[in-house]
Amino acid sequence: MTEVNNALSPHGGTLVDRVMEPAKGRVKAKEAKIRLPIDAPRATEIISIAYGFFSPIEGFMGSKDVDSVCKDMRLQSGYIWSIPIVFDISEDTIKEKGIKGGDTLLLTYQDQPFAVLELDEIFSYDKTLMAEKVYGTTEDKHPGVKRTYAYKDKFLGGKVTLINPPKINPPFDKYWYPPKVLRQKMAELGWKKVVAHQTRNVPHTGHEWLMKGAWFASNADAVLVSCVVGEKRTGDYIDEAIVLTHEALGETGYFKEGTHLTSILLWDMRYAGPREAIFHAIVRKNLGCTHHMFGRDHAGVGTYYSPYAAHEIFDQVPDLGIGSVLTLEWWYCPVCGEVTYSGLCGHDKQRQGFSGTVIRSIIQDGVKPPRLIFRPEVFDLVMESGEKYGFGSPFVTEDYLAKRNPVISVPPMEV
Amino acid sequence: MTEVNNALSPHGGTLVDRVMEPAKGRVKAKEAKIRLPIDAPRATEIISIAYGFFSPIEGFMGSKDVDSVCKDMRLQSGYIWSIPIVFDISEDTIKEKGIKGGDTLLLTYQDQPFAVLELDEIFSYDKTLMAEKVYGTTEDKHPGVKRTYAYKDKFLGGKVTLINPPKINPPFDKYWYPPKVLRQKMAELGWKKVVAHQTRNVPHTGHEWLMKGAWFASNADAVLVSCVVGEKRTGDYIDEAIVLTHEALGETGYFKEGTHLTSILLWDMRYAGPREAIFHAIVRKNLGCTHHMFGRDHAGVGTYYSPYAAHEIFDQVPDLGIGSVLTLEWWYCPVCGEVTYSGLCGHDKQRQGFSGTVIRSIIQDGVKPPRLIFRPEVFDLVMESGEKYGFGSPFVTEDYLAKRNPVISVPPMEV
Numbered sequence: 001m002t003e004v005n006n007a008l009s010p011h012g013g014t015l016v017d018r019v020m021e022p023a024k025g026r027v028k029a030k031e032a033k034i035r036l037p038i039d040a041p042r043a044t045e046i047i048s049i050a051y052g053f054f055s056p057i058e059g060f061m062g063s064k065d066v067d068s069v070c071k072d073m074r075l076q077s078g079y080i081w082s083i084p085i086v087f088d089i090s091e092d093t094i095k096e097k098g099i100k101g102g103d104t105l106l107l108t109y110q111d112q113p114f115a116v117l118e119l120d121e122i123f124s125y126d127k128t129l130m131a132e133k134v135y136g137t138t139e140d141k142h143p144g145v146k147r148t149y150a151y152k153d154k155f156l157g158g159k160v161t162l163i164n165p166p167k168i169n170p171p172f173d174k175y176w177y178p179p180k181v182l183r184q185k186m187a188e189l190g191w192k193k194v195v196a197h198q199t200r201n202v203p204h205t206g207h208e209w210l211m212k213g214a215w216f217a218s219n220a221d222a223v224l225v226s227c228v229v230g231e232k233r234t235g236d237y238i239d240e241a242i243v244l245t246h247e248a249l250g251e252t253g254y255f256k257e258g259t260h261l262t263s264i265l266l267w268d269m270r271y272a273g274p275r276e277a278i279f280h281a282i283v284r285k286n287l288g289c290t291h292h293m294f295g296r297d298h299a300g301v302g303t304y305y306s307p308y309a310a311h312e313i314f315d316q317v318p319d320l321g322i323g324s325v326l327t328l329e330w331w332y333c334p335v336c337g338e339v340t341y342s343g344l345c346g347h348d349k350q351r352q353g354f355s356g357t358v359i360r361s362i363i364q365d366g367v368k369p370p371r372l373i374f375r376p377e378v379f380d381l382v383m384e385s386g387e388k389y390g391f392g393s394p395f396v397t398e399d400y401l402a403k404r405n406p407v408i409s410v411p412p413m414e415v
Numbered sequence: 416m417t418e419v420n421n422a423l424s425p426h427g428g429t430l431v432d433r434v435m436e437p438a439k440g441r442v443k444a445k446e447a448k449i450r451l452p453i454d455a456p457r458a459t460e461i462i463s464i465a466y467g468f469f470s471p472i473e474g475f476m477g478s479k480d481v482d483s484v485c486k487d488m489r490l491q492s493g494y495i496w497s498i499p500i501v502f503d504i505s506e507d508t509i510k511e512k513g514i515k516g517g518d519t520l521l522l523t524y525q526d527q528p529f530a531v532l533e534l535d536e537i538f539s540y541d542k543t544l545m546a547e548k549v550y551g552t553t554e555d556k557h558p559g560v561k562r563t564y565a566y567k568d569k570f571l572g573g574k575v576t577l578i579n580p581p582k583i584n585p586p587f588d589k590y591w592y593p594p595k596v597l598r599q600k601m602a603e604l605g606w607k608k609v610v611a612h613q614t615r616n617v618p619h620t621g622h623e624w625l626m627k628g629a630w631f632a633s634n635a636d637a638v639l640v641s642c643v644v645g646e647k648r649t650g651d652y653i654d655e656a657i658v659l660t661h662e663a664l665g666e667t668g669y670f671k672e673g674t675h676l677t678s679i680l681l682w683d684m685r686y687a688g689p690r691e692a693i694f695h696a697i698v699r700k701n702l703g704c705t706h707h708m709f710g711r712d713h714a715g716v717g718t719y720y721s722p723y724a725a726h727e728i729f730d731q732v733p734d735l736g737i738g739s740v741l742t743l744e745w746w747y748c749p750v751c752g753e754v755t756y757s758g759l760c761g762h763d764k765q766r767q768g769f770s771g772t773v774i775r776s777i778i779q780d781g782v783k784p785p786r787l788i789f790r791p792e793v794f795d796l797v798m799e800s801g802e803k804y805g806f807g808s809p810f811v812t813e814d815y816l817a818k819r820n821p822v823i824s825v826p827p828m829e830v
Contacts, residue, residue: 212756212759213631215759216632217631217632219632250761252761253761253762254751254760255759255760255761256758256759256761257761259758335668336669336786337753337785337786338752338753341627343671343674344627344630344670344671345669345671346665346667346669346670346671346672370752371751371752372752372753
């Protein structure tokens, strides 16, 4: 394998930019003889690739990259990469559309021209092997494994170009910072060290202090809250509540001006535990972050990974070019009378963990919790968000899944 | 000036050890033809030199070291050093005792043989220049300047050997860790990174979080509380209350077991601000610390130094071999409902600083403050210490100064 410098930021040394102005995009689209509609997961991955979130990746992986990523956690080029980014397709569709290597495909989304795929390779890959390598298990109860097994039988590999940049809909538009834009903003703000916080939660004070502790530990100028917006399951917090409440922590002074920024990352969680931690770190490095915090059970599910597996895997890639900040748990300690850190507070027996279930039931009851548990401004906003975006609930329901306003809208384009 | 490696720990590369077994000390003492009684400041400096707290210094400075320390903040050897360590003496005493260069002097303290000084040099030095260079002012309202002006007209330079190691009296004996002993203890505890907290205060929660924040910022295994025990002024906290309450923070779980240790440093504060910060850092490096925290107005007095002068001077000596941790203020924020960091909490208008005067008046009133301001266990101990050691008050009084039990006792020794 080639010796490469994994410490480069962005990953690979250059920020990928495969976003085309629609005027040029229209011309590009005309090269394509075949039209192929894509689903939401493919569309969000194309956006992330095109804007450079996934640098140095320029398209959907070919067989050699997939194999190398699965087995060695590296791209063929030698750069560390932990999760296959693949375009699955059925043999029937391939036949029906007459797709073959060397083709240029016009990918459509929301019935509009969206991106162009320059097809290098059509291949298959052992999905059990992929599951085993990426998730460390072949059990289909694991949602990432289930996702892998649900892939259609063939994969398309090749570079993609976004030819019709989508509109990011409110309230998410405000938090949409592609890497180039975010890096520029960080430079303007004078931020030299930024620590990333990965979240799919409405923040309670435990989360707030997790961020504050990591800010100290990384001697950072600021915390970048990077909210993963993507596939939802019922019972999750709705995305709108997540982004709005995180921003509110800054707006209402729980973070001082200039120490906190809320942003979104379009990504469907794989729950790959340590492998996903590496992936999150690379993406946040591309965004300009110098550090990434990892707490207990980062991006894991069930009991597939040890609680601090994300940290253990980092020891294997010391050259990744982004610092890993270990964050143990913060809890409410009645002896201290405040939120304290499990690595420092000795009142283990008296501690009161921030159980997700307890917090959830507090919110479901609608009774305002103490400000040491949940900031009142955050609480009000959770409730408001439920009313405004969640069909009455801040938690994802079938109603929400069916009727929510889409995060992105592809503008009309004539080709 | 010689190029030396200031990053070595201990400072200079070797821990000075000039403590002699009393049996050998008795023999050594016999070489001395002249007996000279010394005062408490000289005695504590000899202890600190002999046990290696002041490594690489082996005795009282000669004229070249004094001049080089004053003007260049370095010893003649090239090692950074910021405060002159001098033995002042009057011409009358020199004449009366017939002291001359090359003599061996038996220094007595508490009427017992205590140490031997191998006299290299008798010299004088411009005290105004010394004040100007060390304290940045020649105003005798500055206690360090006043101390300098009070020096007698001559200085004795030469190596010292402690020949009759003193007993450290309770309650201080428990916190007495000479560098060699402390380094061994840190190794046993597995501490690789330790951040030093310099204090002459009974800790309120602002101090507690100062330490916790610095622990995060230095990614330390533990905090070493290094209580400066030395000359007191009326109104100061009594030394007994300081050490006992700091230890209590650990004993009662506000610091987890294995993250916190209380120790003493025998030293008369000079209030030299940035120069004293450098001195504190060197001494704590000798103790085995990898980091030293410096807050607002570290070791300063009045308005002689800018609030963060300690940090500014560190930028001038990046090679000191100990990390400097900037700690801004922690305050009680009624919006957050807890103790928060001024670098992160945006509620500037609502903040309630931990004014020393307010805390003092709380203690004087004897009314237990909220646990978010003052830990109840600490409060009780302050009161108890006042009863037990302070003649009814936890603050230094004339009574305490006159009647307190001495911190050290020199055992009887026949020479």
